[in-house]
Amino acid sequence: MITIAAFYRFAPLPDPAALRGPLARLACGRGVKGSILLAPEGVNGTIAGEAAAVEAVLDRLREEPGLEALSAKVSHADAMPFGKLKVRLKREIVTMGRPLAPGDAVGDYVDPADWNDVLRDPDTVAIDVRNDYEVAIGSFAGAVDPGTAAFGDFPDWWAENRARLAGKRIAMFCTGGIRCEKSTALLRAEGVADVVHLRGGILKYLEEVPETESLWRGGCFVFDDRVSVGHGLTPAGHVLCHACRRPLAPADRERPDWEEGVSCRRCIGTYDEADRERFRERMRQIELARARGGRHLGG
Template identity: 55%
Template sequence: MPTKVAAFYQFASLPDFRELREPLRTLCADLALKGSVLLAHEGINGTLAGGPEAIDEFVAALRHSDLFGGRLDHLELKFSNAASMPFGRLKIRLKKEIVTFGDESADPTRQVGTYVEPRDWNQLIGSPDTVLIDTRNAFEVAIGTFEGATDPAIASFGKFKDFAAHHLDPARHRKIAMFCTGGIRCEKASSYLLARGFTEVYHLKGGILNYLEHVPEGESRWRGECFVFDERVALGHGLRERPAELESQTELESSE
């Protein structure tokens, strides 16, 4: 049976996130899903895999069931396929943040940068006054990135604050565009920069995966592959699996 993969997140107020853990685990187990889900007061972040109908039923439950009570009505969602199950087990974890950053001023439920659709991304990053920043970890950037992008050379997302403090200035860098795998890191980074006085901040909606799915390879400004945190390791244009000489990393926290 084909395996469908759903990567999803939403920043949303979930003060009852601890109570949501076991009902969510039961839902996933009943549907025979595997993967990782993080729950925190600020929202949900996860990647799950299973049969196509099971994944569709799970997504419908997130959006419409009583479990979340309509609070996940703006779920950022990306589907892809896998030749085999890319996860070994199911993990539902409670965290302080759904993507670890370590600064409360970064709050996407209050303010975020401007979302840019994949079809408009090339025009934005082709502008000479746009500072293009890859918010992912250095080992991810080494596999693939957008041409002309700045690599902050960070080992974890929380280190982005240090990069911004030493290399970005609201007075000099007036137009900033950021991207990451699925959108969650650059969304939080955009909130942080706005809180620090930057005014024109953009981020790629749905991240690299959304771009690779919708922008034809012949028009693409992406170079290389996109690292993903499961046993597929890397994806290319059209979200096709690409072999890569990398050790697979399946811990969702590694993306933080």
């Protein structure tokens, strides 16, 4: 059983580069894989490995001033969901084009147990601040989809739609909470007083709220080999198109435009035949790696 830990924390990191090497050596030495982003505004990551090894990496992060209270959302998988470890230095741990500064006010937190009441409030507008391809496979019933291709598009969307949402309480949600921290901070900085967000994000809601009481519909996209999860954080059955990196439902694989690793209904008109032949060669290499009991980095 593999332990998967998703985590983030906004806290000033004076020298992220100095942390990168020791953290990577520790994680590699313990067989931990996944992705960790370090930036002056904090840390963001999802890692996987044996439970003790994952906890050792988290404990190392907690040694940094400001990260002492770092917590993680833990789930499990039968197989390693990552092919390698990446520890990267970034300007932001989630890119909106506006780093979060110390002291920036964020929205008020709403616990998962109370989130349904927020969604049912007629004076509240719930906004899904994830990317369009994530929203396409699942969201809360009645939530607004900004249709943004990237999180960095959200400030422009808000500027264009702020007037029509005036006077409403704004409730935001995202996968694990990190994008909500930034988006609610943006609204607070622009004078919106009544703004809340889901504590722990969709993943915490799916973990804690019984399916019989849930207002969630569909799957929640995750950035690892599970592709999506549902209630109880169990895999929801989506797969990833390795051509366009978009999630697909099982029915999408029955369509004539589906070719594993080469094309799907979302990207069939995007790439030319030279691209698709290149993708086919990558799939051949992936299959060879599988046959040898290994894993190709492109798969």
